[in-house]
Amino acid sequence: MEGLxxxxxxxETLKSIYFPFVAIVVSLLIGSVVILATSTTSPLTAYGHxxxxxxxxxxxxxxxxxxxxxxxxxxxxFSLARRSGIINLGAxxxxxxxxxAATAVGVATPNLPAIIHLPATLLAGFLGGALVGLLTGxxxxxxxxxxxxxxxxxxxxxxxxxxxxxxxxxxxxxxSSYPQSAPMEPxxxxxxxxxxxxxxxxxIIALVFIFLYYFFLWKTTAGFDMRxxxxxxxxxxxxxxxxxxxxxxxxxxxxGLAGLGGCIEIIAVQGRLMMTxxxxxxxxxxxxxxxxxxxxxxxxxxxxxLFGGLSAGALRMEVMTRNVSSxxxxxxxxxxxxxxxxxxxFAIKKRYRSRSSSGTSAGKTVxxxxxxxxxxxxxxxxxxxx
Amino acid sequence: MNEVVSFFSTTLRLATPTLLAALGIxxxxxxxxxxxxxxxxxxxxxLSGVIGSYVTGNVWLGTLIAIVVTVLFAAIxxxxxxxxxxxxxxxxTGMNLLASGLTITVNRALFGASTSPPEIDKFVIxxxxxxxxxxxxxxxxxxxxxxxxxxxxxxxxxHFVMFRTNVxxxxxxxxENPKACDTVGIRVGMTRFLSILYSGILAGIAGSFVSMGMLxxxxxxxxxxxxxxxxxxxxxxxxxxxxxxxxxLVFGASNALMYRLQALATNVPSQFPLMIPxxxxxxxxxxxxxxxNKPLGSGKPYIKE
Numbered sequence: 001m002e003g004l005x006x007x008x009x010x011x012e013t014l015k016s017i018y019f020p021f022v023a024i025v026v027s028l029l030i031g032s033v034v035i036l037a038t039s040t041t042s043p044l045t046a047y048g049h050x051x052x053x054x055x056x057x058x059x060x061x062x063x064x065x066x067x068x069x070x071x072x073x074x075x076x077x078f079s080l081a082r083r084s085g086i087i088n089l090g091a092x093x094x095x096x097x098x099x100x101a102a103t104a105v106g107v108a109t110p111n112l113p114a115i116i117h118l119p120a121t122l123l124a125g126f127l128g129g130a131l132v133g134l135l136t137g138x139x140x141x142x143x144x145x146x147x148x149x150x151x152x153x154x155x156x157x158x159x160x161x162x163x164x165x166x167x168x169x170x171x172x173x174x175x176s177s178y179p180q181s182a183p184m185e186p187x188x189x190x191x192x193x194x195x196x197x198x199x200x201x202x203x204i205i206a207l208v209f210i211f212l213y214y215f216f217l218w219k220t221t222a223g224f225d226m227r228x229x230x231x232x233x234x235x236x237x238x239x240x241x242x243x244x245x246x247x248x249x250x251x252x253x254x255x256g257l258a259g260l261g262g263c264i265e266i267i268a269v270q271g272r273l274m275m276t277x278x279x280x281x282x283x284x285x286x287x288x289x290x291x292x293x294x295x296x297x298x299x300x301x302x303x304x305x306l307f308g309g310l311s312a313g314a315l316r317m318e319v320m321t322r323n324v325s326s327x328x329x330x331x332x333x334x335x336x337x338x339x340x341x342x343x344x345x346f347a348i349k350k351r352y353r354s355r356s357s358s359g360t361s362a363g364k365t366v367x368x369x370x371x372x373x374x375x376x377x378x379x380x381x382x383x384x385x386x
Numbered sequence: 387m388n389e390v391v392s393f394f395s396t397t398l399r400l401a402t403p404t405l406l407a408a409l410g411i412x413x414x415x416x417x418x419x420x421x422x423x424x425x426x427x428x429x430x431x432x433l434s435g436v437i438g439s440y441v442t443g444n445v446w447l448g449t450l451i452a453i454v455v456t457v458l459f460a461a462i463x464x465x466x467x468x469x470x471x472x473x474x475x476x477x478x479t480g481m482n483l484l485a486s487g488l489t490i491t492v493n494r495a496l497f498g499a500s501t502s503p504p505e506i507d508k509f510v511i512x513x514x515x516x517x518x519x520x521x522x523x524x525x526x527x528x529x530x531x532x533x534x535x536x537x538x539x540x541x542x543x544x545h546f547v548m549f550r551t552n553v554x555x556x557x558x559x560x561x562e563n564p565k566a567c568d569t570v571g572i573r574v575g576m577t578r579f580l581s582i583l584y585s586g587i588l589a590g591i592a593g594s595f596v597s598m599g600m601l602x603x604x605x606x607x608x609x610x611x612x613x614x615x616x617x618x619x620x621x622x623x624x625x626x627x628x629x630x631x632x633x634x635l636v637f638g639a640s641n642a643l644m645y646r647l648q649a650l651a652t653n654v655p656s657q658f659p660l661m662i663p664x665x666x667x668x669x670x671x672x673x674x675x676x677x678x679n680k681p682l683g684s685g686k687p688y689i690k691e
Contacts, residue, residue, distance in 0.1 A: 034488070038495035087475050089422075143672035146621070148422060148475060150671060152614045153664040164657035284483055291476065325494045330487030337480030338462075342472035 019343040020292050020303070027335035034331055039323040046317050046324045053316025054309030058197065060316075065199045066269060068308025070095070072206045073261025074286025075304055076213050077129075077254040079295040083217060084250035085230035090136060090151025091258040092283025093158035094129035098259025099266045100162055101128025103170060103181050103273040106188035106266070117187040122205075122263060129259015130252045132158070137248035147251070155283070166273055181273040190268035202264040207301075209257065214297040216253075226250055258283065280311065281330075288333045291340040307333065387522075393642050394526045398534060401638025403428070403592040403600070405537045407616035408623065408630045409544050410588030415620055416548065417581040418561035418683040422478025423463045424589050425613025426485030431456040431593025433489045436506060436604040437496065445507040445598055453590040459485070460586025464579045471687035482613075490606050503603040509533060509595065531599050533591065544627035557581055561681030564688040574688045589613070615667055622670040625679040633670065640666045 032043030039046070054064050074091040081088035102125035109117065132154055140147045163179070165171075172182040190200045217223040229236035229246045237243055261282065270277050289307050293299025314329035339346075407424055414421050434455035439448025459481075466477045497503065509531045518528040548554035560567050560577045568574050596612065597604050615637055622636070623629030640663045647659035 034491060038491050089475075089479060139668070139672055144675040145668070145671040146675065148420075149614055149618045149621070150668055152611065153618075153667050156611050156664045157661050160657040160661045164655050167657075168655060281483075281486075284479065287476070287479055288483070323495075325491045327487050327490035327494070330483060331491060332487075334480050334482075334484035334487055337483060338466055338472075338477060341476040341480060342466045342470040344472065345470045 016294065019340065019346060020294070020299075022346045023292070023336050023339035023343065024306075026339055027332050030335055031328055031332040034328055035324055038325070038328075039321065041321040041324050046321055046328075049317040049320040050310070050313035050329075052313070053320075054313035060312065062197045062199050063312040064305060064309040065203060066308070067311045068304045069200075069202045069206050069268075070261045070265045070282045071286055071289050071307050072210065072300060072304035073264070074258050074282050075289035075293060075300045076209060077258040077261070078287050078290040079293070079300060080213060080217070080226075080257060081250055081254040082290065082295055083230050084226040084246060085233060086140075086147055086247060086250055086254075088133070088136075088151060088251065088254045088258075089148055089287075090132065090154050090255070090283070091261075091286050092278075092281060093151070093155035094132045094255040094258035095262035095265075095283050096155075096158040096162050096278055097132050098125040098129035098256075098262035099273060099277060100158075100165060100170075100262075101125055101259070102188075102263035102266055103165075103184070106184040107170065107182045107272075110185050112185070112187055114187040117185065118190075121184075121188040121267060122260065125263020125267075126256040126260045129262065130256030132259070133251040133253070133255020134248065136255070137251035140251070141244040141247055159278070162273070162278070163275060166275060170273065172272070179275050183272045184267050188267055189271070190264065200268040202268045205260075205264060206304075209260070210297045210301055213257075213300075222249070258286070261286075285311075285333055288337045288340075292336055389646075391522055391525050393639075393646060395529065396642040396645065397635060397638040398526070398538075399530060399600070399638075400641040401634040402531075402534045402537045403595050403612055404616045404619050404637050405541075405631060405634035406533070406592035406595065407585075407589050407613060408619040408634055409537070409540055409627060410585030410592075411617055411620045412544070412623070412625060412627060412630050413548070413557055414578075414581040414585040415625055415684065416561045416681055417557045417578045418564065418681050418686065418688070419467060419578055419582055420474045420478070420685040421463070421582065421585055422475050422614075422617065423460075423481035423485075424478075424585065424616055425609055425611070426478075426482035427456050427460055427463075427586055427589035428593035428596065428609045428613045428616075429482075429485040429489050429607070430459045431590035432597035432608055433493055433593075433604045434590070435594030436597050437492075439506045439508065439598060440504060443507055445509055448507070448598065449591060449594045452594040453587050456590030456593065457583050457586040460582050460589070463586075464582040467687065468575050468579045468582070471689060474685055474687070486607060489604070493604055493606065497604075506598070506603065508602045509599040531595070533595050533599060538631070541627050541631045548627060558681070561683050564683050568688070568690065578688075592616070611664065615663060618667040618671060621680070622667075622674055624674060625681070636670070637663055637666065 028047065032047070035041065035043045035046050053060055055061055074095060077091045077094065078088050102121050105124040106121045136147055136150050136154065139145050139150055166179045166181055170181040172178070172180055174182065190202050192198050193201050217227055225236065225241045226246050226249070228239065229241055229243050233243055236246070265282070266273055266277065285307060289303045290300060292303035292306070293301070310329050310332065314326040317324055318326040407428060411421055411424055431452045435448045435452035438451030439445050442448060442451070463477060463481050466472045467474045511529060512532050514528040518524040520528070548558065556572055556577055560572060560574050564574045593609065596609060601608070619630055619633040619637055622633035623631070644659040644662045647654060648656050
């Protein structure tokens with residue numbers, strides 16, 4: 001893409017936001033039908049409250065950013081796996097296990113200096129999720145079992161494990177009637193860092209990991225191998241890459257990203273592990289974020305903030321209107337998944353075809369890509385060259 | 387003895403929603419469609435059945451409404467996967483999230499967050515006259531909801547249709563080699579679409595059975611993985627109706643075992659028995675995945691050249 005002129009660059013940019021834009025607009029339209037059907041509030045009023053609650057003022061944007069942080073991590077998790085040809089539906093469980101492992105480290109060792117305790121807690125969170133991913137990868141590669149059902153089953157098992165730990169070994173002795181852990185030690189917590197805002201240093205960690213995601217996949221050999229295996233497994237095998245190892249490693253990292261998200265949510269926002277810590281389906285919402293962001297680092301950042309706004313705004317919408325359920329936001333998220341995955345239906349046919357066949361470095365036409373089940377969802381033009 | 391009888395009877399009852407849904411999925415899977423969205427379809431069936439029964443006052447009319455609504459919902463899945471040719475797994479995941487959001491929204495709008503749900507007409511036990519009086523055998527096999535009998539009667543019918551009729555042959559070949567089918571004039575897209583609608587019918591019935599047979603009202607997210615377990619039952623049952631019956635019984639038994647352990651357990655924390663069905667699902671997938679009847683064209687949209 002080096003030799004493109006300004007006009008072409010602009011066209012590329014427009015094209016990369018065309019599908020997300022259409023998907024969002026259509027989803028909001030259908031969402032307004034749902035609002036009309038299930039409440040007495042006009043959709044415009046409802047969406048107005050949502051917008052105000054998401055981006056209306058500094059406090060709203062603050063809340064949006066806080067909600068965006070876990071979504072960015074689960075979206076990176078889905079994106080990384082998808083780029084390597086795997087569909088990770090297990091971010092939900094990996095998120096929980098990351099939170100669980102982080103809690104164990106975060107409450108167990110008082111009087112540690114933060115410089116040791118905090119990194120140890122973050123590492124535990126990463127490993128908690130990564131080990132779940134590793135298990136999935138090993139079962140997939142060793143037994144040929146589909147990762148789809150395995151990851152989903154592991155989600156339910158993780159939920160029961162959390163319930164066991166907050167009712168048993170990790171239960172707070174000071175409040176023994178509630179199924180919750182003791183509060184995290186101050187040395188294992190993340191704090192706010194911008195005067196006047198509640199958003200915590202997890203935001204910086206999220207930005208660092210967005211960069212690492214980019215750096216790993218596009219600037220390292222291991223990341224390159226992973227993308228090749230994801231794009232065309234037989235080509236990867238022909239080039240001597242170990243597909244099994246790449247799959248296991250990708251799931252390990254994807255699990256770790258989701259786990260880190262769970263860890264940060266506990267040590268920065270919730271303060272202790274509870275059954276109610278996981279009411280918001282961060283794992284599944286992360287899929288929508290990843291797809292809307294086209295599995296790209298910057299895309300994930302922007303769509304993460306957008307979806308953070310959607311959840312933050314939905315709460316305000318429910319409070320202000322009193323009869324529009326915040327679950328309408330889930331409906332809109334689901335519709336966005338459908339319309340992004342099915343974005344071919346919005347393609348402006350002639351132009352799109354001729355452009356993509358005019359030879360990008362990835363060299364795949366739209367039909368080629370749709371045929372190849374294991375190819376990443378990103379259209380060929382979004383690739384910066386494998 | 388009583389314990390054993392009640393264990394087996396519970397196994398049959400708990401296997402029923404899995405079996406119903408899986409008998410639908412086995413056809414759509416054979417046609418080459420991976421239907422991750424079954425979970426959402428069952429959820430939609432569970433709620434629309436309850437609404438139908440609440441409005442009409444009759445559980446069977448409620449089930450009929452559940453079937454209609456779930457088939458419409460399945461048509462959305464069919465539209466995106468067959469017509470638009472989008473990635474089946476991602477669309478399935480989207481459908482599950484959509485079902486979750488829609489059922490919560492509609493349920494709250496209609497019934498509010500009230501603590502005591504309204505009374506609805508629900509499925510009742512229908513002992514088969516005479517047979518249900520046989521000792522041991524009677525209470526295990528012939529003292530159930532009508533849907534339990536129907537689910538098991540459907541197994542030989544499904545087997546016959548799949549392996550002895552033209553329809554079954556078409557479905558299987560469309561999954562195995564869509565291109566060849568297209569060449570000889572079998573309509574690949576239409577066959578797949580109809581098999582998705584068929585799996586919608588059975589998912590709707592299965593969902594109704596969960597909300598009106600096993601329980602007596604709708605609760606948010608009440609399917610709790612039942613659709614995924616049905617999907618696993620198809621893989622574990624090696625894509626045949628008979629195999630699906632066997633694996634549904636295994637999952638039903640693991641659920642029954644969970645309830646027994648929960649009732650008996652003195653010091654086993656209740657969460658571990660609850661994990662049993664999920665663990666068994668994973669183990670069973672690992673056992674069978676290497677030697678499977680999975681169709682060659684599974685999961686790939688068919689695009690004419």
